[in-house]
Amino acid sequence: MxxxxxxxxxxxxxxxxxxxxxxxxxxxxxxxxxxxxxxxxxxxxxxxxxxxxxxxxxxxxxxxxxxxxxxxxxxxxxxxxxxxxxxxxxxxxxxxxxxxxxxxxxxxxxxxxxxxxxxxxxxxxxxPHGLCTYHLQKNLVRYGANAVAMFQRAANSYKREQYDLHSGQLTLLRDKGAYRKLMDLQPSRWARSHCGVHRYxxxxxxxxxxxxxxxxxxxxxxxxxxxxxxxxxxxxxxxxxxxxxLARTYPLTEYAALKLDISIEESRIMEVNAINAFKSQLLLVIETMLLIFVLEVVLIMSLILT
Structure with missing residues (x-):
């Protein structure tokens, strides 16, 4: 049977x-x-x-x-x-x-x-209580791929001008519901440029x-x-x-050390020749990039030690 x-x-x-x-x-x-x-x-x-x-x-x-x-x-x-x-x-x-x-x-x-x-x-x-941008964009799928892409660019923008540009594009969609729903949730809860605290x-x-x-x-x-x-x-x-x-001998964490190594390797291909004003200006730009890089390392160290 x-x-x-x-x-x-x-x-x-x-x-x-x-x-x-x-x-x-x-x-x-x-x-x-x-x-x-x-x-x-x-x-x-x-x-x-x-x-x-x-x-x-x-x-x-x-x-x-x-x-x-x-x-x-x-x-x-x-x-x-x-x-x-x-x-x-x-x-x-x-x-x-x-x-x-x-x-x-x-x-x-x-x-x-x-x-x-x-x-x-x-x-x-x-x-402040922030919102997960991934879960928010899932709610925008029914408005089309363009709405999701515009939202991602707006949410991840560092400057208000960039945010205004990308969020304003949402108002041009045929269905205005996407923009209204996001504004009802308050941009300070999901947009990096409007957040009052550091979200890392x-x-x-x-x-x-x-x-x-x-x-x-x-x-x-x-x-x-x-x-x-x-x-x-x-x-x-x-x-x-x-x-x-306990096995590490380097003062930075493994994650920070890897980012440092990548930045060092990327800097090796930079070539600067002080020939004229343009080249001198390029040197200044590269020096500024190196200064930003050093500041990032200091920030990583402060996060580890605090």
Missing amino acids: DFILTIQAAYAGMNHAIKLIYGDLDKSFQLIRSYLHMVQHCNPDSIIDLETDGDDVFNYCFMALGGCIRGLLLSGRHVVVVDATHLKGKYKGVMFVAVTKDGNEHIFLSYQHISLKNVVEAVFPGV KFMMSNCTEVFNGRLRWGRRLPVCTLLEFVRTLISHWFAEMRSKA
Whole structure:
């Protein structure tokens, strides 16, 4: 007799296997208070919070490991990128991940089950809240490729004049909805030229998307196992980065040193001959470029040391 495996039976079998290997989904919520206590005990300076309702039913939790906090304070850039990923277990839910980068383009993060709006208003009152340009441009696809290209140029412009030129082109589209929606969202939240603070290179939330991709399987696990999955992953990253850092003899980070080497190689092809006024002016331009390059190196060093 032939046996037909239905989707429902396969799904039930997968959940049963997860229960046997990683624990029961319901019991995991009963253990979360003990788990978070041990995490805080074994990871000094960690910040842990658990929120329940009047019947002691789980609402959300927050966990930021001490290593992530120290990394943020010592070398993290002053921009925090937050994104959400949906959990796939029996009770669903949402996990928010907060990420920033250090001088070597490595990430530090915390993770939580909570409303993003509540976090921004309660923890960072008065701090500018920017938007991911990638997610915004996805909303413009229905207006055509030209609308997306105009938006990208406007969002990434450094000068107001360039922004005015590219954003003004959006008003020439047949459908005026794209321009109105962007203006309703306020350019200060998505345009580099209008941002009142330094966004560094954080115009998109792709650094959180990369981390969420590593959680693809973990999102199906019981809550305690999921948090342990994340903690183990971060600990592995820290151990690997520490080994690489101890092996380095150069004062700059690997990322900064690579940019420095590329700039040096590019400068080798420059040829300057002081023959006339034009050549002297060219020398001045090249000297200015070298001065800008030195200032960039100083800026990178300050980011590493602060």
